[in-house]
Amino acid sequence: MHRWSGSHTTWSVSPLVGLRPLFCELRGVRTVARGAAALLGRPAECADGRTGRRGTYGATRPVGPSCFACCRARSVSGTAHAAPTHPAIRAARRRGAGSARGARRLDPVGIGVEFRGDDEALELFRTAGSEVVGVRVRFEPGLARQLCSTAPERATDSIAMARIVFGAEYMASHCVIQGNVNVNSPLVWDDTMSGALKVYTGANQGCLISPFIIGGGMGPVTQPALIAQAHAEAMTGIALTQLVRPGAPMIYGNFLTTMDLKSGAPTFGTAESTLATFAIGPLARRLGMPFRCGGHYTASKVADAQAMQESADAMTPGLLAGSNFILQAAGWLEGGLTLRYEKFVMDADRCGMLHRLLEGLIVDDYELGASASSEAGPGGNYLATAHTMANFETANFESALCDARSFEQWSEEGSLDMAQRANQQWKQMLADYEPPPPLDPAVGRELQAFVDDRNAAVPDAWY
Incomplete structure (x- = not known):
């Protein structure tokens, strides 16, 4: 079946059977799988030969100018490493990439969030005593975790509210809500992500296990090594869900992309990320798992030619690799930091074209x-x-x-x-637009009562 929900801009598509690029033949799949197993069994070494702490890829890593969710998640969990020392990053800074438009170092004990065009928000944070530099607000790791919707406490609230709407008995046998769980790459499952995973899985709800890796930042710069790492991280997350509740639904996720090694900026729709996508598909099928990949990703700031080139070259390989689930199919700009309605409808229009492509040919x-x-x-x-x-x-x-x-x-x-x-x-x-039918009044009142109770139970905070 092909299903597309415009309200959630997600796709569910059947895999294209028989697509086997030469570089993804079974021999190559087994080689990558062995590499993943090796990663699971021993600590990796960083570029200078030192063993990274907790078996990760080193105590230092480059951090780029748009280190959005990936790098921020590391700081949220308190596992951010020391300042970047990669020679390419140092060289870029010497050339002036450390300006407001170039590479920016992420504080290892905090994260920065930009509030562009929102002077009122910036003033609120400044008045509250937060460190504000330009349009960036620095958050402490503990605070950022509390704001993280995937945290275990938020997951518990989400499950409770879903049970109000659907009923506990129905949810025991039906998946009505899904948690998007990212590994703290490289090779770390922190308590925030693993805790949320356990909450959703324990309630028999879906989990999307997605290693979120930018080559050269949270994983090796070479694609075979990057693919092996992603496969290892996905398998450990899937294994954890089955330890919590055997048979719980989950999706083998993947988000592999590349980095501009001169500045550290994430890049999308590149030839290298396309090759990684084609390789990941057979690995997911080898495990017998539904597969998430692809999306209309771009680093462009406006809906221009760059946006459509990168988006098309990120989305189409995901479909051709056999994705069963595609997230972020419409609207992405600036590496996911912004959304623009023009880009959204352009992407949605292209989703219709791709829908037709997936129908294939009928010959009679x-x-x-x-x-x-x-x-x-x-x-x-x-x-x-x-x-x-x-x-x-x-x-x-x-x-x-x-x-x-x-x-x-x-x-x-x-x-x-x-x-x-x-x-x-x-x-x-x-x-x-015509709004959907209103929620049952009794259910609405129960939901509002739950929200009121939770608000009363959580102490007020400046954020």
């Missing part, structure tokens, strides 16, 4: 169109044949945003590019 007498060939005849025109008339509405996917008119027609209509057409579309979509 009707699809071969012998009647159309007979009616048109040699040198004839097929546009007016009965076969064309019967299929003109469904034969091709019709994009709501692409413009195939002549230059003159396009000019007469205002010379709008795709981003401008997307702007018009999302505004019309919001104007036409």
Whole structure:
């Protein structure tokens, strides 16, 4: 089945059977699996030959300018390593990459969150005594953990609220909520992530186990080693779920991408990340696991050519690798730090095209169109044949945003590019939106009572 939920911008697609790139043949899969097993069985060594603490990839690592969730999660759990010493990072800083637009070092005992264009929020944090530099607010690790929605306490609240809506008996045998659980790469399961995993699994709810690795930052820069690490991290998380509750639903997740080794900035839609995606697919199938991969990822700040190139080259390989579940299918900009409605509807339009691609070809007498060939005849025109008339509405996917008119027609209509057409579309979509039926009043009151009780139980804090 192919299912797409526009409200959640997630995809569920059946794997394309038989897609086996040469570099992902069984011999290669076994080699990577052995590498993963080796990682699970011994501590790895960092680039200078020292053994990293707790079996990780070293006591030092480069931290780049857009170290969003990945690096922030490490600081949240209090496992951030010392300041970066990678020679490429040092060289970039000497060239001036340490400016506001270049590489920024993440404080090893805190994290920085940007509040661009929100002076009121910045002033609130400054008044409360937080360290504010430019548009960045520094958070203490413990505080950031409390704000983390995947923390065990938040997971417990989520399960409790879901039971109010669906009922405990129904949830005992049905998955109605899913936790997105990231390994604290490299090779660390901290109490925040593992705690949330145990809560969701114990309630028989789904877990998406996703190693979130940027090559050269939280894992090796070479793809085979990076793939082996990701496979090892995913397998340990899956094993933990089954120790908590055998048979609990989970998804083998994957988020592997690359880094600009001159600045430390994450990059998306690259050739190397595409190869890693194609290799991970057979590994997931070898375990018999549903597989998450792909998404319309980009580092671009606007919905431009870079955004669409990177997004297309990140999304399509995920589909071709056989993903069963695709997260972040629409809207991504600036490495996930921002969302723009124009990009959202552009991505959603492309999801429709990819949906059609996944349907594949049906080859039968009707699809071969012998009647159309007979009616048109040699040198004839097929546009007016009965076969064309019967299929003109469904034969091709019709994009709501692409413009195939002549230059003159396009000019007469205002010379709008795709981003401008997307702007018009999302505004019309919001104007036409009809809210879903309201929640049952009794359920709504019970949910509100739960929220009120939790608010009363949690002490007030400046955040």
